[in-house]
Amino acid sequence: MRLGFLVDLSRCMGCMACAVSCKAENNVPLHSWRLRVKYIDQGEFPDVKRHYVPLRCNHCDNAPCERICPVSALHYLPNGIVNVDHDRCIGCASCMMACPYNAIYLDPLTNSADKCTYCAHRIEVGMMPACVVACPTHANIFGDLDDPESEISKYLKNHRDVMVRKPELNTHPKHFYVRGSDVALDPFAAERPEGYTLFTEVKFLDHIGGH
Amino acid sequence: MIGAEVTFDVALPKVVWGWLVSTNMWAKSIATGTFFLGLYFIVKHPKQDAFFRKWLPILGIIFIGITLLVTILDLHHMFRFWKIFVFAHFTSAVTLGAWVVSAFVIVLLLAFWSWVTGNKKLLDRIMIPGFILAFFSTIYTAGIMGEATAREFWVFPAEMISMLLSAIIAGSAAYLAIGALYGSLQENIKRELGWILFGAAGLEAAMIIGELFFAKFHSEYAYKTVEILAFGEVAPFFWAGLFLTFIIPMVLVGIANESRKYQYAVLGALSALVGLWFIKHAWLIAPQCLPLS
Numbered sequence: 001m002r003l004g005f006l007v008d009l010s011r012c013m014g015c016m017a018c019a020v021s022c023k024a025e026n027n028v029p030l031h032s033w034r035l036r037v038k039y040i041d042q043g044e045f046p047d048v049k050r051h052y053v054p055l056r057c058n059h060c061d062n063a064p065c066e067r068i069c070p071v072s073a074l075h076y077l078p079n080g081i082v083n084v085d086h087d088r089c090i091g092c093a094s095c096m097m098a099c100p101y102n103a104i105y106l107d108p109l110t111n112s113a114d115k116c117t118y119c120a121h122r123i124e125v126g127m128m129p130a131c132v133v134a135c136p137t138h139a140n141i142f143g144d145l146d147d148p149e150s151e152i153s154k155y156l157k158n159h160r161d162v163m164v165r166k167p168e169l170n171t172h173p174k175h176f177y178v179r180g181s182d183v184a185l186d187p188f189a190a191e192r193p194e195g196y197t198l199f200t201e202v203k204f205l206d207h208i209g210g211h
Numbered sequence: 212m213i214g215a216e217v218t219f220d221v222a223l224p225k226v227v228w229g230w231l232v233s234t235n236m237w238a239k240s241i242a243t244g245t246f247f248l249g250l251y252f253i254v255k256h257p258k259q260d261a262f263f264r265k266w267l268p269i270l271g272i273i274f275i276g277i278t279l280l281v282t283i284l285d286l287h288h289m290f291r292f293w294k295i296f297v298f299a300h301f302t303s304a305v306t307l308g309a310w311v312v313s314a315f316v317i318v319l320l321l322a323f324w325s326w327v328t329g330n331k332k333l334l335d336r337i338m339i340p341g342f343i344l345a346f347f348s349t350i351y352t353a354g355i356m357g358e359a360t361a362r363e364f365w366v367f368p369a370e371m372i373s374m375l376l377s378a379i380i381a382g383s384a385a386y387l388a389i390g391a392l393y394g395s396l397q398e399n400i401k402r403e404l405g406w407i408l409f410g411a412a413g414l415e416a417a418m419i420i421g422e423l424f425f426a427k428f429h430s431e432y433a434y435k436t437v438e439i440l441a442f443g444e445v446a447p448f449f450w451a452g453l454f455l456t457f458i459i460p461m462v463l464v465g466i467a468n469e470s471r472k473y474q475y476a477v478l479g480a481l482s483a484l485v486g487l488w489f490i491k492h493a494w495l496i497a498p499q500c501l502p503l504s
Contacts, residue, residue, distance in 0.1 A: 031222070039219035050218075064360040070305035071298040090294055091287025093227045094305050097359040102223055102503035111287040169360055183215040 002080040002174065003118055004145040006152050006162075007054050010179035011139035014039060014052035021134035022056075025119060032105045034116040035131055040187045051184035054140070056131075057082065057103040057116035058165065058173030064098035065115075073113065080145075080174060081120050086112040100166050101173075118142070145174060152176075217502075226499045231285040233492035235278050236352055237381070239312075240374070240487060242274035244382025246319070246345040248407065250338055252400065262395050263386075264334060268323035270385055275316055275348075304354030311351055315344040349378045362498035364436040367426075369418055376418070379411040380456065381487055384480035391477040398473070405464040405476045408483060416457035419490075432501055440497040448493035455486025 014037055022028065022035040035056040042049045059082045066074045066082055073089035076082060089112035095104045096113065104115045119129035127133075132140045143150035148157075156162055159178040165185050167173075177185060249267030253260040283289050295309045318341040325333035353374050356365035383404045390396030390404075423437055440449050463479030466472070 033221050036221045037219075038217055040215055041218045042215040051215075064358065067302045068305065068355070068358040070300055070303040070309065071294045072300040088291075088294060088298060089288065090291040091289075092285070092305060093287070094303070094355065094359070096224075096227050097355075098361055100361040100503060102361070105224065106227075106287055171360065187215040187217050 001078070001147075002145040003123070004059070004080070004143070004152055004174035004176065005056070005118065006141040006155050006176040006178060007180075008139050008141065008155070008178050009051065009053065009184060011137040012037070012052045012054060013137060014050075015136065017134040017136060018054055018131035018140060021130040022116070025122075025130035028114075029107060029109050032107060032114070034103075034105075034114070040184055042183050051181065053177070053180070053184050054131075055101065055103070056175065057099075057118075058101050058171065058175040059116075059118060061172035061174060062170060064100065064169075064171060065095035065104060068094045068098040070094065077120065079123070081118050081123075082115075083117050083120055084112070084114055086110055086114065089113050100169050100171065220502065223502060226496055228285070228495055228499065230492060231281045233488060233495050234281045235285070236374075236377075236491045236495070237488045238274045238277035238281070239348060239352070240377045240381035240491075241385050241484070242271045242278060242319075243315075243345040243349040244378035244380070245270040245274070245385050246315075246341065246382070247378060248382040248386060248404070250342060252403075253334070254338075256400065259397055259400060262390070262400070264326050264331065266386065266389055267334075268319050268326055270389065271319040272316075272323060274385075275312065275319060279312065279316075304351050304358050307354065308348070308351035311344055311347045315341070315348045318344055346375075349374050361503055362436075363433045364440075364498040365494075367422060369422060373415060373418055376411045376415040377487060377491070380408060380415065380460075380483050383408040383411065384460070384483040384487075387476055387480035388484065391474070391480075398471075401473050401476065402468050405468045405473075405479075408476075408480065409461050409464045409468075412457045412461050412483065416453070416461075419453070432498075432503075435501055436498045439500045440493055443497070444500060445493040445496045448489045448496070452486045452488075452490025452493055455482045456490050457483075457486070459483075459486070 016037050019033065019035050019037055026034060028034055035054060038053045038055055040051040040053065042051065059080060061080070063074070063082050066076060070092060071088050071090055073085045074082060074095055075085065091106060091111050091113070093106060093113070096106065104113050106112070107114045122129060129142055132142045141152050141155055143152035145153060147153055155178065156176065161178055161180070163177045163180050163185055164173045164175065245267055249263040252263045283292050286292055295306055299306050299310070301307060318337050321337050322334050322341070325331065350371045353370040356370055359365050387401065387404050387408065390401060423441065439445060460479035460483040463475045463482070467476035467479065
């Protein structure tokens with residue numbers, strides 16, 4: 001079994017139900033996110049378009065976070081999930097430096113690294129991840145990549161525009177996007193107007209975890 | 212359609228590895244650099260080795276101690292640091308570094324014992340393993356940077372050489388400064404230390420300038436990182452680092468060695484030690500200033 005995720009970006013309407021359900025299901029603290037939805041605006045009025053891209057851990061087959069973790073707190077489960085052992089984590093933040101998808105955070109309450117686990121606790125008892133259940137348009141498709149009859153496998157087979165984020169890094173993500181675009185997955189690489197606008201100045205958090 | 216911009220994203224943490232990690236790299240450069248150069252001078256000038264047999268272990272223990280201290284302080288679970296030895300994951304350069312540095316500490320303690328007891332043979336016996344451990348202690352950080360896939364800017368092949376040159380700069384500068392403080396360095400040693408500092412600073416400056424201004428960047432991320440480094444929010448650290456670590460020491464050491472006024476070399480050494488922290492800090496922070504989404 002190799003569990004994977006696929007997002008049909010043509011179905012996503014940016015409602016954030018997945019992000020909220022993830023927060024609620026996993027008790028994700030304030031200022032931390034396991035799943036977030038990014039908005040990308042493209043074009044100039046009146047020829048404009050908005051893309052919504054849900055971002056979560058890609059559960060890479062060749063996960064840089066697993067490789068760099070000095071104590072194996074990040075480890076593979078037999079079903080392909082990259083899981084976190086909070087009790088083992090020493091809080092060195094190497095995984096945060098290694099993850100090219102910004103999918104890992106240091107939980108300010110536990111001081112341990114944390115991230116999306118594809119709701120491993122729900123999968124264990126035969127339930128779907130919370131974000132899949134909450135999505136009103138069934139944009140999130142989850143299943144076994146090794147099972148040719150699973151919905152995700154059929155989706156991957158039937159769509160020629162399957163994409164992953166940052167494929168050049170050879171992380172082999174198990175998180176796919178269909179009906180998306182380069183602009184949506186890597187807006188930084190797109191031609192863009194000069195300067196910041198009211199909504200595009202990047203804000204950062206100064207405080208994380210301990211210290 | 213042109214112009215794609217992220218118009219909504221959550222606020223993510225910015226600098227995760229901060230000044231403690233910069234201090235780790237800086238202190239480690241001094242500890243391993245003094246070891247490399249100490250061995251070199253002990254082997255090359257056996258009749259003038261007393262200074263190096265004394266200061267090699269003292270400086271090494273002090274600065275490797277600082278390295279270990281800031282490393283542990285930077286952990287968000289600092290009292291779990293022992294897990295790195297019990298649950299060691301050897302694909303991680305962090306783990307390899309912890310083990311290698313720990314072994315290097317043992318070598319330094321033996322070197323210290325050798326100086327205290329006057330047993331020169333003890334240090335002579337551990338020179339080769341010590342050299343190997345100092346070498347890997349210096350470069351393991353390049354391994355961590357190489358594994359930090361998210362920050363492409365850190366993943367460059369010359370990082371290892373750059374760290375070795377930093378160690379040589381730091382080691383020669385530290386010996387020049389200590390020599391001036393205790394007035395116990397012969398002129399020929401001062402001159403040689405000065406030229407070593409001069410050469411290492413020149414080589415590393417060429418490497419950094421070449422990497423930043425002439426190399427091809429493979430992604431927008433790396434390109435933007437260079438902009439942040441040279442003209443963005445860490446630019447003061449970067450330019451101060453370039454001048455203090457490379458240019459000022461080269462000029463002052465050149466003047467000192469040519470005019471035989473070695474107080475200039477000491478000023479250059481102090482400048483290099485301060486500048487090295489600045490440049491390491493700029494190097495560390497710049498790639499973290501970019502959002503990865």
